[in-house]
Amino acid sequence: MDESIISKYDEMLFTPGHRACPGCGASIAVRAILEATGPDVIVVSPTGCVETFTAQYPYSPWGVPWLHVLFENAAAVASGVEAALKKRGLADKVKVIVIGGDGGTHDIGLGALSGMMERGHNVTYICYDNEAYMNTGVQRSSATPMGASTMTSPAGTLAWGKEQPKKNLPAIALAHGIPYVATASIAFPKDLTRKVKQALAIKGPKYIEVHSPCPIGWGFDAAQTIEIARLAVQTGLVPLYEVSEDQPLQVRKLPKRVPVVEYLRLQRRFRHLFEAEGRQAYLNLIQAIADENVIRYKLGEQNSEIDQN
Amino acid sequence: MAHGKLSVMEGSMAIAQAIKACRPDVVSAYPITPQTHIIESLAQMVANGELDAEYIRADSEFSAASILAGASATGVRAYTASSSQGLLLMTEVIYYLARTRLPVVFTGANRQVTAPIGLQPDHQDTMSFRDAGIIELYVEDVQEAYDTHLQAFKIAEDHDVLLPVMVCVDGFVLTHVYEPVKTFEQADVDAFLPPYDPAHYMTPEKPMVFGSGTDDLNTMEFHYMNHQAVLRARDKIEAVAREYEAMFGHYHGGLIDTYATEDAEVILVAMGSVIGTLREAVDILRGEGVKVGLIKVRSFRPFPTEALKQAVGRAGAVAVFDRALSFGFQGVLATDVKTALYDAPHRPLVLGLMAGFGGREVNLDTVREIVQRARRALDAGRVPHEAEFIGLKTETLPQVFV
Helix, strand or coil, rough: CCCCHHHHHHHHCCCCCCCCCCCCCCCCCCCHHHHHCCCEEEEEEECCCCHHHCCCCCCCECCCEEEEECCCCHHHHHHHHHHHHHHHHCCCCCEEEEEEEEEHHHHHHHHHHHHHHHCCCEEEEEEEEEEEEECCHHHCCCCCCCCCCCCCCEECCCCCCCCCCCCCCHHHHHCCCCEEEEECCCCCCHHHHHHHHHHHHHHEEEEEECCCCCCHHHHHCCCHHHHHHHHHHHCCCCCCCEEEECCEECCCCCCCCCHHHHHHHHHHHHHHHHCCCCCCHHHHHHHHHHHHHHHHHHCCCCCCCCCCC | CCCEEEEEHHHHHHHHHHHCCCCCCCCCCCCCCCCCCHHHHHHHHHHHHCCEEEEECCCHHHHHHHHHHCCCCCCCCCCEEEEHHHHHHHHHHHHHHHHHHHHHCCCCCCCCCCCCCCCCCCCCCHHHHHCCEEEEEEEECCHHHHHHHHHHHHHCCCCCCCCCCCEEEECCCCCCCEEEEEECCCHHHHCCCCCCCCCCCCCCCCCEEEEECCCCCHHHHHHHHHHHHHHHHHHHHHHHHHHHHHCCCCCCCCCCCCCCCCCCEEEEEEEEHHHHHHHHHHHHHCCCCCCCEEEEECCEECHHHHHHHHHHHCEEEEEEEEECCCCCEEEHHHHHHHHHHCCCCCCCEEEEEECHHHHCCCCHHHHHHHHHHHHHHHHCCCCCCEEEECCCCCHHCCHCCC
16 A cells, blocks of 8 residues: 555545545544544544445544444444543543434434433533434434435325424433533534534543534535535524523524524425425414524524534 | 362352452342352442452443443443343343443353243343343352352453453342352452453543444444454463463363263253252263263353353253243253354254253253153154253143143
8 A cells, every 4th residue: 555645644534535425424524523632532433324334344534442233332432442441441532422423412312311410421512413314315313303205204295395404412311411512513613513512521421512514415516515504593493502500501503593494494304394385384384483593593683602614 | 289278158248258359349239049159249348448349339230331331431440240130121231332442350140031030040131131242151159159250350451352241140049049169369359350451441631432323334233343352262262261271270161161061971061050950960870871071151141152062072962051032932951052052073962951040950860861861862863853842740830821
């Protein structure tokens, strides 16, 4: 192998050459997360997109130790890694984080995540939320938003996509009384890395949910990933906030909100809401979710206290 | 030779004493009968400062096994115990541990599998891991349970092996029984079992990937390597048993143990706590002039193919006690015994006998009936059914089954 190639990528924590799709939001999230952690970290990933596109033997883009066990147990595995680091006297030096998708977090891995949070492990759990089972071909998860058509919640003559709202996992995490919960978006990478650094500085369980659009599953041009992510935030559908023991609720304010239809109409998964007659009621329901977020998270007020990068 | 201390102790306490002496770094468990006394004893040892381990009370058996996967991959010694449904819930992780060569030690406190739900022992739970790629050792009494747990870590962590080991202990019959047990000083156990020296583990100093995906180009090679590792464990199990004997004076067999097999016409084959009953029965029947012998299968995986062939010798019939059934086929142990003896120099008749399910008693009368069946088969020159149910209460069955 060409030595210059080895040295060029030797210092990178997440190298190019992995198998993510063009425009993959999750891969952008991983790069930003590792920028925040630095090299002294052990990363645990459940089965999912990140696992699939980064870990095909004998190749690996990971410049940090990375452990994949199964789909539904990343938080438990991370608990064990943390316990072992304690026994080896490395608990203060080496951080433990999870990078997992919404299927492995909101659905099949929720029991293990709840256990990790309840036991109080010093683990930062980061969910890259692409709002469905993308790796298996776009099936509905409990993080899929209301109205989205997926392969298992398809729109049809009688159905208008997923009927239930997105599961509010940050609220479930908060209910465990853990010291830090945040939401972030790949459209705001500095905010994302700052939140990861903030979480790593706090001892105990932390939960961060990163909204990470998927061009294939959502149906938009791969060049638009960041724009889609930004619109999701600007509509109020994805409120960006953080809650810690010191500061009850810090939010990214939305001085000028964008109507949800401007976000929805760019994506194939919501196309049925615009094509058929009589679907305006559903669009109103989705707009109501955004309106409710504005009230619940106080997104509309001025004088934001957090960095507006 | 180490002297040890003889005391009367519950089986679960003896196992907990053995685990403490092995100095595990991480213990994680979830309660299930009849495993509970083991994990309660370990919790008390940690609470009293007698055991310096991270003890993680998991939210399920699945999480307990997953926690140990993370701990073992980070380079420390890890242990758990479970039973029945708990072991089945761990199944996915147990396959993973074997394939990633993480030498976690398990106690399988045997209990029947639901449904119907029940607490008593058979081997349906642990024998479901036949093809997981782990090592499974079955013990016959409390002393062997203590001794085999000390051996288990040494076998599991050997760099030629690096596989999970499950020590299978019949629930209640062994976990809740009080027997005289000789336990050994910490210094002697330390001399036998050195600290864990992981072959590879997660550290930022040398980043490494655990649990990659493979495709058609590499999967078979991983299978082959795992197969070879389990096969290599055959010599290691025997060697560790002999090393243990030299140091502590106890030998319960390596892959198998034999009893009165030399001139036997009928040989009983079994695993677990029933072996004690069978030894007594063999003595009594021998006193009556019946040429019967006994083979204890101690290692179910790796399977003792060559040892069985040799031990069976010229016996005409082999009667396998099975406490696990492959529904629609036959007893699980009988299947393997038949396979092992297929090309034996003197292939015997092999009877597959379902006995002891859900903790049903196996006593002298059971053994007499089995020996009679074996003799009838020898007279007839054939075995009537591939799976015979001993003591089946046909009067309680719906008419269609009778």
